[in-house]
Every structure is written in structure tokens, then in C-alpha cells.
């Protein structure tokens with residue numbers, strides 16, 4: 001469904017989705033082409049761009065976002081600078097957290113992304129705290145917390161949903177259901193349907209097609225309005241198709257980088273990713289929809305992709321050529337008020 005907004009704003013959503021895709025392709029290439037550049041594990045948001053972008057486009061700058069181990073996409077969706085995200089991913093001084101957070105913890109306080117937590121479910125409690133603060137301060141701010149279906153195992157998620165309901169917090173829980181836990185097939189929850197859990201706590205719950213940026217945006221816009229009117233909290237399940245590049249021990253660019261022209265001609269799509277691009281790729285689906293819409297065409301969509309690729313390439317260069325923090329500054333910022 002096309003988002004209900006003028007053409008230029010629709011194109012802006014495409015631009016953001018593509019920026020996440022292109023930036024994340026660089027993250028995978030950092031790992032594939034530069035041994036040791038990313039230390040330890042990392043996670044990729046490819047395939048879920050419609051959810052992050054659709055949700056964040058419904059928020060104002062002062063609204064809060066909390067995220068997970070798959071945070072790069074959420075930060076870019078909220079308006080983050082891809083150069084600063086990529087620099088943080090590889091621990092550079094120019095990154096959002098001055099290289100101290102790394103890929104698992106890209107936070108951007110200037111965008112009201114106060115924290116991301118790689119502790120599964122951890123962000124739900126932090127987000128409840130931010131929402132309580134907004135309530136106490138009588139601010140208009142809405143808090144959104146993104147988390148995966150794996151977080152529905154965690155006690156902290158239940159406690160957060162319960163207290164949010166009891167205290168009517170201005171909070172929206174967004175569960176991104178990719179039917180996987182860190183790439184592994186997910187079968188071991190006792191609930192038949194995960195949204196039954198928030199329903200049991202009397203949280204109003206809605207399921208959306210997380211691959212459809214227009215549907216996600218339309219749903220969130222209405223929920224954000226209702227939260228501001230004091231009707232929150234809410235729970236959203238966004239169902240997505242898991243990207244096959246996340247299936248292995250480390251993310252890989254199975255099938256190579258996405259070619260926007262595959263939206264109209266799937267014949268060159270590599271066999272091993274053909275079904276995902278046909279059924280699951282939210283970007284190709286949105287590109288097709290947009291190209292057929294009034295005031296837009298295929299050339300416009302392809303041009304936006306070219307611009308985004310250039311910007312993402314420059315962002316990757318910025319990250320790669322940025323310095324690491326000096327070793328003698330290792331504990332700088334480790335204690336409140338001791339940043340210098």
C-alpha cells in the first residue's frame with residue numbers, strides 16, 4: 001500500500017530504505033574484505049527496512065527510539081548520519097558513540113535514541129523508563145521500542161509490558177517478527193501466536209505486514225496520535241521475511257548487492273536468493289509500487305538509488321579513513337562528567 005503522503009515524502013521513505021540497504025551492504029563488505037575490521041559478531045537489518053522507516057517516519061524528532069543488536073537501520077531511519085553509523089560500527093572516533101559503542105550499541109542521543117541494547121529484551125525496560133520520564137515531565141514525547149520475536153522469551157519484556165499497561169505509559173512496543181533468533185529458525189515458544197501475550201496483559205495489539213512501508217507508516221501514525229492523546233501503550237507485531245544473508249554464523253551478501261532493476265526484471269537474480277527477492281524484499285516491492293504511482297516513474301526510482309549509493313560509498317570511505325580513538329583515551333567518557 002502506498003503511504004498516504006505527497007510524492008516527495010514517498011520518495012524520501014524510499015531514500016531512507018535504500019540508505020539502510022546500501023550502508024548495511026558496506027557493513028557486510030567491511031567484514032568480508034577487511035579481516036579483523038569488525039571485531040566479534042555483528043547483525044544486519046537488511047530485509048526489515050520497511051518497518052524501521054515506516055515507524056520512524058511517523059515520529060517527531062523529540063520522540064524516543066530504543067533498539068537492539070540490529071540497530072544500524074533504526075538509527076538511519078530516525079535520521080542518523082550513515083557516515084557516523086558506519087564509523088561507530090568499526091569503532092572510529094568519528095562514530096556516534098566516539099567509537100566506544102561499536103556495532104551492537106550505536107546510540108544517538110541527539111536524535112533521542114538514548115541507548116541500544118544487545119541484551120535481548122533489555123531495551124523494553126529502558127524504553128519504559130524513558131516513557132515514564134516523559135509522562136512525569138508531561139512532555140508530548142512518544143517512546144518506541146524495537147525488539148525481535150526472540151525477546152518474547154525474556155522476563156523483562158513481560159514486566160515492561162505489564163508496567164506500561166498498569167501505568168498507561170506513552171509507549172509503543174514494536175516486535176519485528178522475522179521468525180528467527182539471530183538467524184536461527186524459531187520454533188520454541190509455548191504461545192501459539194506471540195501477540196496473544198500482550199493481549200493477555202490487556203495491551204491493544206495490532207499485526208502489520210512489516211514488508212509494507214505504507215501499511216507500517218499508516219498504522220504507526222494513528223497509534224502515535226492516540227498515544228499523544230493519552231490512549232497508550234500499544235503493541236505492534238510487524239511480520240517480515242527473514243533475509244537469507246543472516247542465516248550463517250556471520251552475515252554474508254548471498255546473491256551480492258541488491259540491484260534495483262531486479263524490481264522489474266528478476267531474471268538475473270541469483271538462484272539462491274530468487275524467492276526472497278520475489279516474495280520478501282520490501283525495497284523492490286516499494287520501488288515497483290512507486291514507479292507505477294502518479295508523478296513518479298522507474299527512472300526517478302533508479303536515480304534515487306544512484307544518489308543513495310554515492311552517499312553510502314562516501315559514508316563508508318569516511319568511516320574507513322577515520323582514526324581509531326587513541327589508546328590513552330580508553331577510559332575517557334567511562335564515568336559521568338569525566339569526558340575530558
Ligand SMILES: Cc1ncc(C[n+]2csc(CCOP(=O)(O)OP(=O)(O)O)c2C)c(N)n1
Pocket residue numbers: 069070118119120121147148149150151178180181182183
Ligand atoms: C539475554 C540474552 N540472551 C541471549 C543473547 C544471545 N542472542 C543474541 S541475538 C539473539 C536472538 C535474538 O532474536 P530476536 O530477538 O528474534 O532478534 P533477531 O536476531 O531475529 O532480529 C540471542 C539469543 C543475548 N544477546 N541476550
Ligand SMILES: [Mg+2]
Pocket residue numbers: 148149150176177178179180181182
Ligand atoms: Mg527474530
